[in-house]
Amino acid sequence: MRRLTGPAVLAALTLLVPPPPAGASSPAGRQAAFARAALRYGVPESVLLAVSYLESRWDAHDGLPSVSAGYGPMHLVDPSAGAMAAAAATQPAGDAGDTAHPSGDAARESVGDERAAAPRAVPPADTLHRAAELTGLAPAELRRDPSANILGGAALLADHQRRAGGRPGADPAGWYGAVARYSGATDAGTAAAFADEVYATIRSGAARVTDDGERVVLPADPAATPERGPGETGLPAAPASTAPDCPPALACEWLPAAYRRLRKGGHGNHDRYPGTRPIDYIVIHDGESPYDVMTRLVKDPTYVSWHFTLRSSDGHIAQHLRADDVGWHAGNWYFNSRSIGLEHEGYLARGGAWYTEAMYRASARLVRYLARKYDVPLDRAHILGHDNVPGATPATVQGMHEDPGPYWDWDHYFTLLGSPLTGVRGREVSLVSAAAGARPANSARSVMIKPDYAANTSFFSGCAKSGRCRRGSGTVWLHVRPSPASPLVRDIGKHPTGASTYSVYDHAGRASTGQRYAFAGRRGDWTAIWYLGQRAWFYDPAGARRSVPASGPLVTPRPGLASVKVYGRAYPEASAYPPGIPVQQPAPLQYTLPAGQFYSLGLTRRASYLHTGGFSPASHRVIAGRTRYHQIQFGHRVMFVRAEDVTVVPG
Known part of the structure; x- marks a missing residue:
């Protein structure tokens, strides 16, 4: 795409192509499809909507399978070879990154490659073909057509209700067992937890615009209470x-x-x-x-x-x-x-x-x-994505991972955590001196990245199926100038010799929901922040802001310093190590924080290093130093600066 159209045109498309329509559903839309399916199979509409919300948030996912080969708003599972192949992994689970030792501790010697081959996935239970039997619809139609998929899900719920001896009916209270079975869980505890969340959703209600532009609403029913009985889920109880x-x-x-x-x-x-x-x-x-x-x-x-x-x-x-x-x-x-x-x-x-x-x-x-x-603390300085963890040394920066990526909905997640992302700090940063310094003349302040996930339809390359995708996400692109035609900001650690890209796997030119940065300017519809030692601009129009004002302390190089070093770990000074334990050098990264720039302070800690002397925990030692480090939001990843190198100012 970049070769065909050029970076400038691609960037302009990223900002200027409108999002999917977010208005009320048409008579043939998603909302109506739920109503028709509920009526046809005698399933309470609120139950059908809430089950689908727990399974897919009512999204269609472009007909792509889930990781467990489920399709459509009702997550109908097709364990056939083709579906499982489409859902196959692209890289091993839980990989630790590009380090000499899988622990991430550079002090350990590599033990060689003894790794066994990765196990193959076990096919899940087939619900899509059972839905095809119940509805008479073709499996291919159930996979690709959201309305057909919803009919299939309603038929399955009704089938679970019949098998449990229940009756069709409009009262949600009597459907607890069918809902629990629909989860696909193999133990009663997980099935019950799923059903409990379904009924909690019915009580609270829900509304959102789906990934294909359909507005769906589940009205709140505070009185919805399920009828539970012994063995209601029909599944064996899990061991305590x-x-x-x-x-x-x-x-x-x-x-x-x-x-x-x-x-x-x-x-x-x-x-x-x-x-x-x-x-x-x-x-x-x-x-x-x-x-x-x-x-x-x-x-x-x-x-x-x-x-x-x-x-x-x-x-x-x-x-x-x-x-x-x-x-x-x-x-x-x-x-x-x-x-x-x-x-x-x-x-x-x-x-x-x-x-x-x-x-x-x-x-x-x-x-x-x-x-x-x-x-x-429930904030983005402590609840991190793997993509926010820095490389420990310059050699490891480029190989650090990017998950969970731009499609993890941090805004929604923090709402579920009971700590909505408002931009205002709740807890004071520990160990920051009250006499940390006066507010500078240029009055630095903060913004929090907070786009509307559904409406923030950024373009990414490298997505499944077509290789390109445009849908809601929780990130904003960062440019060197306030223009979509300008290049993305450069990350010299991620791309030592090249430019940042629009790949879904490349976080170098992006900022993510909930991250707090120092405000660095405003021009037209664009806001600037300090990012990786440079001013970075993102599209932030008055009618659809991608940021909110934020508060919290910032750091800047102390007077007299042209720049300060940035670190990927808060390790002690050499004098803190006792005899017999190898000194771990702090190893500054390839970045520096220049004078005149400001970065948000997330937490402060005294230096420490956990030395593992061998297999027995009795040989482990915690090395505590005197050096204090401030964790800052320096780029997409958090990093550290020494407290003695910077001044802390209000944000």
Whole structure:
């Protein structure tokens, strides 16, 4: 596309092609399709709408399959070879990044390649062909036509109701068992959790514009209460959960990751922490693989590890590591040692297919619980995407991962977390001195990136099916000048010798929802921020703003310094290391923060390094330094500056 039209034309198209219409549905539209299907099969319309919302948020996904080979608004599953091939992974799950050791700790020697071949996905239960039998519609029509797909989903719900001995009817209360069965869960706990979320959605209501421009509304019914009885789900009860870090309301299973010595030396696939581990971050990943593949890979001691895996279709959760264990998931040992990692079933390049509402809600309930338990603030300085984690050293910057990508709906996710992204900071940054410095004459302030996800139809190359896609996303493009014809800003770490691109896998010229940056100017419909040592412009028209005013402290080089070094980890000074433990150099990255620029301060920590002396946690040591570091939003990724190099100012 870039070769055919040129970067300037491509950028102009990105901004100027209108989004899909967001008006009321036509008589033949999505809303009417739900009404017709509900009437035809005797399913309460609110139940049908709420089940579809949990499965797909009413989206059509261009006829593309989900990671578990589900299609359309009702997520009808076709486990045939062709559908499974279309949903196949593009890269291994949970890959730690381009580091010498899978833990992300550069102090460890590589143990060689002992990795077993990745397991193949197990086909899920077939619901699409059962829907074809019930409706008389062709499987191909159920896959590609949203209205037919909704008919198939209604027929399945009615079939579940009949098999359970229930009757058709307009009262949602009697459909709890059918809803639970529709989830496809194999245990009663997960099925019940899915059904509970469906009824919670009926009570609260929902409304949104779908990915193909259809406005759908589920009116709130606060009195909707399901009738539950013993064995209501019709599924076997799961064993009592032994998952140590899961809220009681979620049905989590405990599938422990492998922890054992390797034949060629070293151990895998995580580390045990001696005592209570300090946790600053929760890192959101997508696995680029099906759930069953991820949960089998994490049992491989030669592979990497993470704490939780979440299934897309029903929001089921498996825990693999205790919160005090150090997972090898982020590609940066400093962040691994201080974070909890969540892998979500999905693909970043598939336009959100399928970060389902069921998975969003289960993830949000889990993260909300973990954040309370481990005192992690619910903001974008602490709840990170894998694409926000920096490279630990200059050599690793280019290979860091981009998941969960532009189609993870951060705005919606933080609303589900109970901490909406308003732009105003809630908690003061720790360890920032009250005498940090006066407000400068040029009065620096902040903005938070916050586009309307559905209306923000940015163009990306490299998407599935056509290789190009235009649909809602949570990011904005950053240009060197306030014009769509100007190049994207450059990231010298991601592209040492080239330009930033419009690829869905390239975050170099993008900022993401919830990230806070220092305001650097306004010209016409464009707003500028400080980004990677340069002024970056994004389209931010008055009638459809992509940002909101924000507050919070900023940092700038202290007087007398032309620039300051930027780091990918907050490691101690050399004098902090005791004899026998190799000194880990802080290793400044290839970026610098110039004088006169400002960057948002997310948190402040004293330097530390977790030294793992071997397989036994008894040999581990935490090296604590005197140096204080400020975490800043420097580019798309967070990074660190030494506190002594900068001045903190109000934002």
